[in-house]
Amino acid sequence: MADIEKKPIKITETILRDAHQSLIATRMTTEQMLPIIDKMDKVGYHSVECWGGATFDASLRFLKEDPWDRLRKFRDGFKNTKLQMLFRGQNILGYRPYADDVVEYFVQKSVANGIDIIRIFDCLNDLRNLQTAVTAANKEKGHAQVALSYTLGDAYTMEYWTDIAKRIEDMGADSICIKDMAGLLLPYKATDMIAAMKDAVNIPIQLHTHYTSGVASMTYMKAVEAGVDVIDTAMSPFALGTSQPATEVMVETFKGTPYDTGFDQALLAEIADYFRPIRDEALDSGLLNPKNLGVNIKTLLYQVPGGMLSNLTSQLKEQGAEDKYYDVLEEVPRVRKDLGEPPLVTPSSQIVGTQAVFNVLMGERYKMATKETKDVLSGKYGATVKPFNPEVVEKCIGKDAEIITCRPADLIPDELETLENEMKQWKQQDEDVLTYALFPQVAVDFFKYREAQQTKVDATVADTEDGAYPV
Numbered sequence: 001m002a003d004i005e006k007k008p009i010k011i012t013e014t015i016l017r018d019a020h021q022s023l024i025a026t027r028m029t030t031e032q033m034l035p036i037i038d039k040m041d042k043v044g045y046h047s048v049e050c051w052g053g054a055t056f057d058a059s060l061r062f063l064k065e066d067p068w069d070r071l072r073k074f075r076d077g078f079k080n081t082k083l084q085m086l087f088r089g090q091n092i093l094g095y096r097p098y099a100d101d102v103v104e105y106f107v108q109k110s111v112a113n114g115i116d117i118i119r120i121f122d123c124l125n126d127l128r129n130l131q132t133a134v135t136a137a138n139k140e141k142g143h144a145q146v147a148l149s150y151t152l153g154d155a156y157t158m159e160y161w162t163d164i165a166k167r168i169e170d171m172g173a174d175s176i177c178i179k180d181m182a183g184l185l186l187p188y189k190a191t192d193m194i195a196a197m198k199d200a201v202n203i204p205i206q207l208h209t210h211y212t213s214g215v216a217s218m219t220y221m222k223a224v225e226a227g228v229d230v231i232d233t234a235m236s237p238f239a240l241g242t243s244q245p246a247t248e249v250m251v252e253t254f255k256g257t258p259y260d261t262g263f264d265q266a267l268l269a270e271i272a273d274y275f276r277p278i279r280d281e282a283l284d285s286g287l288l289n290p291k292n293l294g295v296n297i298k299t300l301l302y303q304v305p306g307g308m309l310s311n312l313t314s315q316l317k318e319q320g321a322e323d324k325y326y327d328v329l330e331e332v333p334r335v336r337k338d339l340g341e342p343p344l345v346t347p348s349s350q351i352v353g354t355q356a357v358f359n360v361l362m363g364e365r366y367k368m369a370t371k372e373t374k375d376v377l378s379g380k381y382g383a384t385v386k387p388f389n390p391e392v393v394e395k396c397i398g399k400d401a402e403i404i405t406c407r408p409a410d411l412i413p414d415e416l417e418t419l420e421n422e423m424k425q426w427k428q429q430d431e432d433v434l435t436y437a438l439f440p441q442v443a444v445d446f447f448k449y450r451e452a453q454q455t456k457v458d459a460t461v462a463d464t465e466d467g468a469y470p471v
């Protein structure tokens, strides 16, 4: 019998980033992660996604941890496994576009502290917003992966996806990720999509999806059969629901096939045993909402990410207008069309969702436009795949408003020096200026906390030195 060509599927483990971001609001601490990374390092993962996304903000704001310190501890522990982060293009890990010098310095320091693979995306799939980060990653000898925000709509034909894939390859990316944040990619569609992408480019293709709509593991199976190179999964205690398909399940699925990962299920079981009590604790404390673990069919019906649905619910609740929920859900696709049909991912999902709420509650569309809606219409976020609705542009920003057509960051002067000056009294390491750039207020609160902790430790050391108990 002829040998079947072996093509082991590669796996990116997300439990240290997306999985806990999606299920427990990014609250896993470094202390909870460190004891298990030695075992995780032996699995044979293609990479471990463990940094970036919301972890940076959550570490500082809620856990009082230095995210850079967490990264260095990961680097010490993971001796054989590549470390991966998620990076929001020109917005880095924050919520506004930064000057190129900040983006470049952030990439440089991420790689210097241990990141191997940088997954870079933009909410409009405007590649101009990714170029600086990709070039910086190339320069630092990091792996630059460009992630396409996957979405549905008239503009998003197979030609759109294959064309943009070719442009990504041309811009110097080392691989492409299809980032399906809402779980909209259906299994048979994945077959077509992966086959077309593999035809279009030579660089590896990775698929990232969420279990929200219940189809994700079938989608992976079809994608793997169609030749995808890498899939993103999470260890079972933090899998399914709004997170990724379970690592152990995908590993078992491909056992004995040409796609066999060769991973040791006994080792995976030990890792799952470690994380299960952390999940149970999160369930007991209410941090893990069982609602997030079920299948959310509304994401398929309205093509809206799960996180956006819960945001809309709470916005309407605040206004005492919960009865308008379905009106708002029907307004979302209309607003999205007016704004050039962008994918719905941070921050476009919030912008479209909030405007849809205003349009319904005010009883007149765009009677009140948010600042962010006006910014999108002025081109400050970049170019959308389709043109804006001209009537909406006129109503929101006027007929003669100046529209930005260049790369938005071309209009932002270098800012690193100013930032250094603003924060120099707090500086203890080079990276602190980047922490400050991203979240100025939260960073200063953290720097103060850090100093207070250090004073405490110094006092303890002094006590011991003077005291009668040598240690």
Ligand code: CO
Binding pocket: 018, 181, 208, 209, 210
């Ligand atoms: Co994700």
